[in-house]
Amino acid sequence: MPEYQIGFWRNSDHSDSILNEEAVTELSDLILQYMTEIDFKDLPPIIGQILDDFADQSGCLPDDLEKTDAFQAIINAQLAVTLAYQLGRLDGKSPQIIDKLVDEVVSNESLLQLLETTEIGRQDLDKPVEKVYPQLRLINFTDQ
Numbered sequence: 001m002p003e004y005q006i007g008f009w010r011n012s013d014h015s016d017s018i019l020n021e022e023a024v025t026e027l028s029d030l031i032l033q034y035m036t037e038i039d040f041k042d043l044p045p046i047i048g049q050i051l052d053d054f055a056d057q058s059g060c061l062p063d064d065l066e067k068t069d070a071f072q073a074i075i076n077a078q079l080a081v082t083l084a085y086q087l088g089r090l091d092g093k094s095p096q097i098i099d100k101l102v103d104e105v106v107s108n109e110s111l112l113q114l115l116e117t118t119e120i121g122r123q124d125l126d127k128p129v130e131k132v133y134p135q136l137r138l139i140n141f142t143d144q
Contacts, residue, residue, distance in 0.1 A: 007099040009106075016114040021129040023110035030101045031087065038086055051081040114138065 008014055019027065055061050060077040062070040091098045112130060118139050124131035 006103050007095070009102055010095075010099075016116070018112050018114045018130065018134050019105065020110050020112055021127060023105045023107075024129050026105045027101060030104060031098070032083075034097065034101065035083065035086055035090070038090075040082060040086070043082065043085075047085070048078075048082075051085055052078060055081050 009017055052061070055077040060073075060080070062073045064070060087098075114134055115131070116138070117135070120132055120135050124135070
């Protein structure tokens, strides 16, 4: 296994590197464990409203609030955008923490090459974390 320097994944030489599904899950779990120490009550209500609007504009919030699962869908969307916001803050204030957590899960087996194709085939649907979500992000955000 080659030795990676902490923060290697931020380097342009590795800008097309992604993790396999198991490593993504492990890294998410590590970050969530670390983030349990963050007090989410400190989120200013106006920032919360902006995050809610982002979720709404992206179609994550239900239109019909009278449906039985509407409030759960709202809570799930709020949790996702709030965690993303807190992850951004953590990475901005203490990138070395995120670098250390990434370094903990990286191995030869976990590091994959992001395919530079806009095609998503039926066989790719079996591995959405590795082959669908990164491709959609590449397609949707690289042209903007």
